[in-house]
Amino acid sequence: MAVAPTLSEVSDDDSADIETVDSEQPQRRRRAWPPHILAVLAFLGMGYWITSGIWADPARRSVLYNEGDHSFFEWVLGYGVQIVAHGADPFWTGLMNAPIGVNLAANTSITVYAVAFAPLTYLAGPQVTYVTILMLNLAGAGIAWYAFLLRFAVKHKAAAFIGAAFCGFAPGWISHANGHLNWTAAWLPPVLLWWMLRLRTPRRWLLNGIVLGLLMAAGFSIAPEMLFDLVLAVVIFVLVWSLSRDTMPQVLRAAPRALLSLVIGAVVAGALLAYPLYMHFAGPGSFKGTGFDQKRYVEDAAAGLFYPFRSLAGFFGIQRGDLAANQTEGASFWGWPLLALMVIATVLLWWRAGRSRKSTMRALTVVGLLFMVLSFGPRLHWFAKEYHDIPLLYAVVRDWPIFDSALPARFALVTTGVIGITVALLADRVFSRRYRSYARVVWGVAFVAALVPIIPTPVLTSGRATEPKFVADGTWKKYVPRNGVMSALPFSSPSAADAQRWQAYTMSRRGEQYRIPAGYFLGPGGLAGTGRAGAPSRWTDRMFLKAALTGFVDDIDNYDRSRVREDMAYWGVEAVFVPDKLTGTAGPLFRQSLIRTTTDLFGPGQRVQDVLVWRIRPGIDPQSIPGEGRDGHA
Structure with a gap:
């Protein structure tokens, strides 16, 4: 997306000047801090609500469905104190798996978190640090998406809030809140996308490249698989968007400075990641592929039509938990009303857009659909039944480098981001146009029917033994x-x-x-x-x-x-x-x-x-x- 347009170009105002969005001296909007503060507080409150079961007693409560990963990340956080206090190797340890040791670079060792939160871990213990990071991951995702959407996609704060609330607390992220401090770091995509869009500007190209490199290195240390999915999505978006003759002049105009910043970013990230990349792919204790069955951890093609287990609808029994590999890996489960709304939104936004803006909407739609198909895995699953005679796209790429280490189901989280952006764009359109009263009621009912049933409920917890x-x-x-x-x-x-x-x-x-x-x-x-x-x-x-x-x-x-x-x-x-x-x-x-x-x-x-x-x-x-x-x- 380094040379792509801002998402606000898919609005229905054909007379808008594309260059005004990223001009060197953009017009400053009047600051309205109270709504922003309320949004931040709302997202923090929602993050606390989701993790409230653990906050009740961090030492004695664990996530119910993935206590093993919960314990592993507590171990990593405890090891963070050893890194800071004693200079321990962040990517290799002999403290576990004696006498051989463990390659932490080949694990989801969230090194940046372990080091950054080491003081809290030392003072309060890994139990408190774990739930703090989990809460901040969820809340931070909402805050980051809110800022991103308001800056690049929509004009109305309410539209940005609706889209950000979905992007930060969508069913897939709540599912990963069962033990995954890496895959709940959903603030990474909007932050990285923000800086990638900055690469179009001629000013501060060196600073932009350095910051992007730092963000890429941090992203790799927190969630390398998520970083791979995001980079792949950006590349596909840019390629599809660039195919139109209306967008090619913009590509040629922005490409030199964007590529220069990308090179700077690659050099910075490469310097910081040289050792961890070596350890990850070739160091002692490294391995090929993944430790989990890629044929199992896939999205059922029917899952998106149903509601998630931990949601308002799920609370009332309207859900299909048997369509996910487990309670941690349900990346879709958006519900059929939301999918129906997405079809309407895509058609409406596409229909009212000019040719240049259709290119942006086309690229967004292709990315969403492509990653949804990738999430289905190598063979089609439909209502918990695997159809061995129906190969899918992932069957072609599963043995490619990096793809062989990924779990297909998680590609649906990119589609979640596309849905959230589309929700925000549709809400912005509804707020911007002067609809009659009955039309506003219809749109209000549509949003309520699509979004209210998937409002998340707290992650379930269970008791565990305290430290002897x-x-x-x-x-x-x-x-x-x-x-x-x-x-x-x-x-x-x-x-x-x-x-x-x-x-x-x-x-x-x-x-x-x-x-x-x-x-x-x-x-x-x-x-x-x-x-x-x-x-x-x-x-x-x-x-x-x-x-x-x-x-x-x-x-x-x-x-x-x-x-x-x-x-x-x-x-x-x-x-x-x-x-x-x-x-x-x-x-x-x-x-x-x-x-x-x-x-x-x-x-x-x-x-x-x-x-x-x-x-x-x-x-x-x-x-x-x-x-x-x-x-x-x-």
């Missing part, structure tokens, strides 16, 4: 040296992440640290060299996880003890502990089964504050470990 005093008080230091290997049981995994959370909270306090085996992260080990969630499992962690999740206790024999001895030596584990309370993604775990399994392997544990501790000597048979200090209490 054994960890919080630093008592663990008596059982393992600095940077030694210790873990809560079961070892951290996608279905039980407490062990990783306890380490995250320790990291946020700056002091001595311990390492953990396994963990919840993305790393190598998947099929055909692709990634997977977590480290490849071993005999011992499968045994502990089975006991914790199912309550089943294996009969321990010498073969089991031999395998445990090998695994403990591999990890270098020096101590393990079981807290009095522990939870998994499906709720409380079977603590007594876990204790019985551990006792059969290592003998009775030692009661220390609110945990049972077992000392481990790597390389020594567990049954030969002395029982000094064990009181047998379980």
Whole structure:
């Protein structure tokens, strides 16, 4: 969009001069701060409303449907304190997945957030920082879209507010609010688009390029997949818009300075991202493709006709949750009234536009439809049924670089942005024209019918175990040296992440640290060299996880003890502990089964504050470990 027109050119005033929008000395609009302040407060209030379940008790509440990602991002935020306080490598860590470590550049490690919010994390803990960022992501998206639409697309503040409210709190973003601090950063698209549009101006080309490079680097560190989707959408928009002979003179006129600024931006971003890009694609612990099944994480072609689970309509049971891969990846679910309104809006805005402005509307429509088709994935899904004999566009590009690492469903979020812009343009047209009373009533009913049912409701939460005093008080230091290997049981995994959370909270306090085996992260080990969630499992962690999740206790024999001895030596584990309370993604775990399994392997544990501790000597048979200090209490 570096050489594209502003979106206000799709208005119905054919006499408007295109160049007046981006002239060197634009006419300053009279400032009306009260409406803007009210809009900001409204978006902040909505962000708090969506996250209110977590705000009720950040230490004891987690998102219901994606506790694993919630815990992972808390770990990343805790690690941010280590980056700031001790100069830890932002893109590689040995604190998790001992003895190998984890490539954080290949994960959604939100480095900018982790560093920028490190002071808050140190003072209040990762739990508070997590919900703060989530709230600000949602509110910031609304604020950024409001400013963008008012600057480049519409004249009326009410139209900008309506479009921004949809763009910032659309069903797709609310779905990702279940654990994703990266994919809720929906303020990135309007901010980047704003600066891309500035590239058309001849003044401050150097500054514009530098700022764009900084924004691209920040965007990559927060949500690289979102950044890829946005850049792809901009390229397609510009190409489609440039095909018209009416727009070609504008392209030729603006291209030199825009390209110069783009080069500056690429140099700045490349310098900042050289190391993280190397780590992401070729560093130790990197992998090809994605750790998730691209055939599963797609949008059902029928999903857009229905309402989302967490919405006003969903609250009254008018929704189809079975059309999404899970509660976190429902990127469409706009409802048929909104889609019908979009058809009417597109026809109306196109019909009243001049030839140059039709080029803009054409490009916007193509981007929206193309990304919707991409979101359907490699094969058509219709009402939860996959049609293997109907290949789609993504089947062609799925093996291309970067596409092979993306999840198709998320492309629909670009379509969400197109819908939000179209909503704002239509609202601006309605507010600008002198309709008769009955016509205004009809338009009002249409907007209410389309938008009110998808008003979001708070993200659902569930209870979780709080940090044991054994960890919080630093008592663990008596059982393992600095940077030694210790873990809560079961070892951290996608279905039980407490062990990783306890380490995250320790990291946020700056002091001595311990390492953990396994963990919840993305790393190598998947099929055909692709990634997977977590480290490849071993005999011992499968045994502990089975006991914790199912309550089943294996009969321990010498073969089991031999395998445990090998695994403990591999990890270098020096101590393990079981807290009095522990939870998994499906709720409380079977603590007594876990204790019985551990006792059969290592003998009775030692009661220390609110945990049972077992000392481990790597390389020594567990049954030969002395029982000094064990009181047998379980």
